[in-house]
Amino acid sequence: MSEPSAYQHLKSIVQIQLPHLNEQDFSFFEENGEIITLEKNETWELEGKVSQYMAFVHYGLMRQFGINDGNEFTVDFFKEGEFAGNYISFQNNLPSELITQALEKTELIVLSFKRFLELVEMLPDLQAFSDMVGNQKLLKMHRRNNTLLKNSPEERYDLFVEDHQDLIHRIPQYIIAQYLGIRPESLSRIRKRRM
Amino acid sequence: MSEPSAYQHLKSIVQIQLPHLNEQDFSFFEENGEIITLEKNETWELEGKVSQYMAFVHYGLMRQFGINDGNEFTVDFFKEGEFAGNYISFQNNLPSELITQALEKTELIVLSFKRFLELVEMLPDLQAFSDMVGNQKLLKMHRRNNTLLKNSPEERYDLFVEDHQDLIHRIPQYIIAQYLGIRPESLSRIRKRRM
DNA sequence: CGATTTCATTGACTTTGGTTAAGAAAGTAA
DNA sequence: TTACTTTCTTAACCAAAGTCAATGAAATCG
DSSP states (O other): OOOOOHHHHHHHHHHHHOTTOOHHHHHHHHHHOEEEEEOTTOEEEOTTSBOOEEEEEEESEEEEEEEETTEEEEEEEEETTOEEEOHHHHHHTOBOOOEEEESSOEEEEEEEHHHHHHHHHHOTHHHHHHHHHHHHHHHHHHHHHHHHHHSOHHHHHHHHHHHTTTTTTTSOHHHHHHHHTSOHHHHHHHHHHTO | OOOOOHHHHHHHHHHHHOTTOOHHHHHHHHHHOEEEEEOTTOEEEOTTSBOOEEEEEEESEEEEEEEETTEEEEEEEEETTOEEEOHHHHHHTOBOOOEEEESSOEEEEEEEHHHHHHHHHHOTTHHHHHHHHHHHHHHHHHHHHHHHHHSOHHHHHHHHHHHTTTTTTTSOHHHHHHHHTSOHHHHHHHHHHTO
C-alpha cells in the first residue's frame, strides 16, 4: 500500500468540515497548489516581504520566529495536518517580521492566499472550512496571549508539555525556551526541578 | 451646540469606511442597539458565561481582565470610538474568562453579536467595516503577542507610553502593571529609572 | 568511522522582578 | 475642611531568571 499523497491528506482534513466535497471541487487545490519539500533547517518564508502564501503541512514540523537585537523568539509551531502562514502580513500588506523554518524534513502544499480567496468565491462551501481554520488560529493566539500574561515561565513550561506532548521530543530545547520567552539555561534548570 | 449622540459618533466611525451609508441603513443600529452608562469601576460583562454582546464606546474607558489564583491580569483597553467585546467566546461558544469593567464613567452602545451578523447579511456593505474592525483587533493581538515574547518589562513600558500616550494618565499604575505582566512595585521602579 | 559543530547542562555571579511591610500621596466622601 | 480609602512609592530581603564560561553529550558531516 502506498503512502497517502499530500493532496489526499489535505482532502481528508478538509472533508472533516465538508464531507460532500467531491473530486471535481477538490481538483482546484491540485491545480493551484505547489508541493515543496524542505530539509531540516531550511527556511520557507523570510521576513521583510509581504507574505503571499499559505502552506499545508503534509508531514514534518516548522516554526515561525522573529529576531530582536540578535535574539530569536519563536512565535508558533506548525506540524503535519496544520496550516502555516502569516495571514496578518498578507491581509494588511505589511512586511512580515517572521521567518518560517523547517525543524525536520517537511513536505508542504503551498497555495497563494489570493488564489485561495478566489477559490472560496467559487466554492462558497469552502468558506466554512476557511472560517474554521482562521478561528482556530485566533483562539490559539488568544490563549497564547493569556498564558504569557498570567503564567510564570515555569507554569508555561508545564502547560507546553501538557499541550504539546507529541512535540517535546521533536523540538530542540533552546527553541522551546524561545517559545516560552526564557533562556535555554533557565529551561534546563526548570526541567531539572521537574525531575 | 449639543453634544453628538452615541449613535452619531458610531455613524461617524462607520462612515470612515462606508461614506455612502445612508440614514435608513444606519437606523438599524438605533433600532437594535441599547445605550448603557457605566459608572467608574462598574462591570459590563462578567466571566463564566458565553459572551453575546459587542459594545461601541461613545465616551469613557474600559478594561478587559482575568483572574488567575487571585491575581488580576489585564488583557486590553477600550476607549472612546473603539469596540469592546469577547468575540472569541461568542464564536466558539466558550464561557468567557474575562471581565469587562469601566475605568471611568463610560457610555456604550451595546449590540448583540447575533443581530450584528444579521445586519451584515442585510447590508453586505457592512461586511467591509466588520472585516476592518476584526482585522484591527487581530493585528493588535498579534503585536501584543510579539511584544510579550520579545521585549523586557522595561521595554514594554516604554512602548506602552509611546503607543498610549493619551491613556497613561487615565489608567491607574497598578492596572498598567497588570497589562505589562509585572507587579505595581516593579512598575514604580521602572518609572523611577525613567526620571 | 573520527572530527567538528551544535546543543544541553552546570556553576558562579549579576540583575531583575517578586514579596512583604510601611508610610506618603492622592482621591473620595461626609 | 476632616476622615477614610485607595493608590503609589520606598526599602529590605528573597527568588527566579539572565549572563558568562566551562564542560560534556549528541548530532552532523566529511
